[in-house]
Amino acid sequence: MEQVIDIVLLAFMVVTAIAMIRLRNLFAVVMLSGIFSLLSAAMFVVLDAVDVAFTEAAVGAGISTVLMLSTLALTFREERPATRADWPALLVVTVTGAALIYGTLDMPHFGDPDAPIHQHVAPRYIVDSPHEVGPPNMVTSVLASYRGYDTLGETTVIFTAGIGVMVLLAGVNRRRRADRERGNRP
Amino acid sequence: MLETVFGLYNYWIVIILMMAGFYTVIARGNLAKKVIGLNIFQTSMFLMYITMGAVEGGTAPIVATSAEGGATLYTNPLPSVLILTAIVVGVATTALGLALAVRIREAYGTLEEDEIRLLEDRQDTLKTDGGQTVSP
Structure with missing residues (x-):
């Protein structure tokens, strides 16, 4: 069950992030970034990091959104359509992402109690x-x-x-x- | 194969989100949008740390007083601590970035990167021309 919630929440986060990239109305983007923070807070609860979850909900979804809204009030609400080609950026992002995903293949699997991170200072704490x-x-x-x-x-x-x-x-x-x-x- | 996919799914999503933020920072010309992209990147990093700290079948790292014997499995508290600090620092940098954006909007009347560069170039040529040819 936890696995299903995990997969669905993360998929929602990806959809929200892509919508944030594509939208040009900055007000909508800021609202979506609030939703994105809230989704990540829910994700932290699923991963048993409750302290992080409520900090993210209060600070990420709350204060950041207020800061961005006040910036919009002082500047513009619309982003101008792009004038230059975006394929070089896409290329860089794809190559970097592929390299990073190749790097994860050696990572200990999710939830593995024998992972190196759980061996050193955590038991003492x-x-x-x-x-x-x-x-x-x-x-x-x-x-x-x-x-x-x-x-x-x-x-x-x-x-x-x-x-x-x-x-x-x-x-x-x-x-x-x-x-x-x-x-x-x- | 399926085990690998489920075991690394979180990391892959983290990388997709990270690249989404990176793309926003390098491909979008609007400075406010760049700050938002930086935020997406940051949140993906938080997720990565918390994912590494999670333990299968663990609970939040708070001592359970009514435990009925037997050892309780806790998640790793260390990533949580690091990310708590990072969230607050992240908001501080966001605030500074947005304040810079407001100031730039005031000075140039735009938040688009290429328009700002155009204005800068024009100012530079005006300055050099004014120094060499025009004498009011």
Whole structure:
């Protein structure tokens, strides 16, 4: 049953992604990207990564969509039809994709408990974190304690990005209003 | 054969999604669309990590207090942690990219890559001509 849900959800994601590429109405594309994030959140639940699922649902489907909608409000809603041929891009993508798929042939199969990824630090986290750190949720223990520096780095990145956005957008509204009063841009 | 297909199906879909995002980034001229393509690429990477962490018959990595004896099989918590960080960082980069797009729209009046390049070229020629020939 889980396998069927997995296959159907992933197929939906591919359909959504292709629709996003083909559509030129950016509003529709943003809505589809919200759906895409929600589908991936459902996929994370199926794969037993519940913490990732609710972060993706809140941040990916929520905040990203709001950010993109506000960008559309400040820019354009339509993408102009392409002027150049897209076959070189298609060629590059096909070749890269084929090489990557060839690479997956050596990967351990989905759900294999003997895969190398499950052999090294994961057993330690699973066995020791409940009494070493405390919280019953191992993801929380690893995030806040064993890999706390990652979280620190993440906060630094968000801080930097926030400053960047503030610097870039400082005065956009003021200049827009001034332009409108002068009648340059409607 | 069928076992290989089912065992690697997730990875193949991840690669198809990754290439869809890559295609959007390199083939579409609209800067907002490029950011969206980058997002598709990112989500496919998240899926890849989470797929690697999944264990057949496992449960979410939260200690079950009412377990009736016997060892519970948990999925790997490490990919979840890495991807939690990546999701938040991804939104930060998306926000920065979109802010750049808004700023570019303000400066050039367009978000299409080739139109921006055309405007840049025109500005460059104006500058060099102005320096050499015209003296107001």
